[in-house]
Amino acid sequence: MSRAARALIFDLDGTLVDTVYAHVFAWQRAFAELGLPIDGWRIHRRIGMSGGLFARAAAREIGRPLSLTEVETIQRRHGEIYREILPERHPLPGAVELLGDLRAEGIVHGIATSGRRPEIDASLEALGVGEETVVVERGDVERAKPEPDLFLTCAERLGVTASDSYVIGDAVWDLLAARRAGMLSVGLLSGGYGEDELARGGAFRVYRDPAELRQSLDELGVRE
């Protein structure tokens, strides 16, 4: 029996596309517009978790619950500001080539993101990800990261077990969700977390970005 993982499950923002800092800034502006300043670093460390959890954590820092209207306004303004300040999406170095290699070599892989369609469509397009790739997004599951649902659903659609799957992510929420899904995980620095944060979060390897991961695929045992 092979002990190699058979599938790679990727996070999207900060892992394959360089969108984290635009997201941070858009959230910061959206909160500030309602007179609710939140420190940038606290937003940064929460990118990639579910929107509901994010709003609850933000409310705790602001010191009072947010009304449903406030949450909706902040989410809408975040989306508007994000698309306004970042009309184009930049794949992270090596991301397009890595996905191309995986397709060419027939290595099973998918994407599982707390983001939603249509917001993520431009990122997928920039990556050259088409219909053939399994993409699980926020709307496909009940609970987003750090719950394991996104990763478990992705593995199911890929036809692999959790123990045959590696999660690749840039945030501790990816790593926590991976652990809860029973999957090993690999961390990337390209979302702006520090190496030790990712290692402590459970990543058994940490690479700079998709380019370094691509050069290191053999270390992961995904090739036969």
Add this chain to the structure above:
Amino acid sequence: MSRAARALIFDLDGTLVDTVYAHVFAWQRAFAELGLPIDGWRIHRRIGMSGGLFARAAAREIGRPLSLTEVETIQRRHGEIYREILPERHPLPGAVELLGDLRAEGIVHGIATSGRRPEIDASLEALGVGEETVVVERGDVERAKPEPDLFLTCAERLGVTASDSYVIGDAVWDLLAARRAGMLSVGLLSGGYGEDELARGGAFRVYRDPAELRQSLDELGVRE
């Protein structure tokens, strides 16, 4: 002879005001406008170093030297975008109160920043820092962080020795410059670095933000 430090020397961006993520995003846009995409996390990890070093590091990543005109254009656009997207400056939690305490208790302190007037003026105003506070900025020294010049000049103006000074900063450039100046340093997470990055950089204590530092002043031995 007292072994307590007599003076606190503060970095500004990310240490006292919540400006790091706006700076990252403004640099990212300024580079992108010239068709030079640079990953957000790589910019983030260089905020606070001297502009000249920053441009050289960016050029290395882009893979070719930048012309003087390009550097000037990028710096000008960074400033314009920064002021456009962040018209107001938010002090980090506890920053205004901390500086107020230091003034009230007569604890010697100053600010030493790689930023320049007039760009930093709005931040100083938001902090309530007036003429009475020693502020050393980029224009006052030949070389910015991670060279020790800013901190050494600040200590000199405060009338204290390097060994009697603590540096408070959020970036590894602050911590490296502090070491080179012969000063102990304290790290703050409010600039978005991880705790281990700051500890490895030389910080002997790491706090979340100025509010936590304020509650912990006795640990630093700056009070008689």
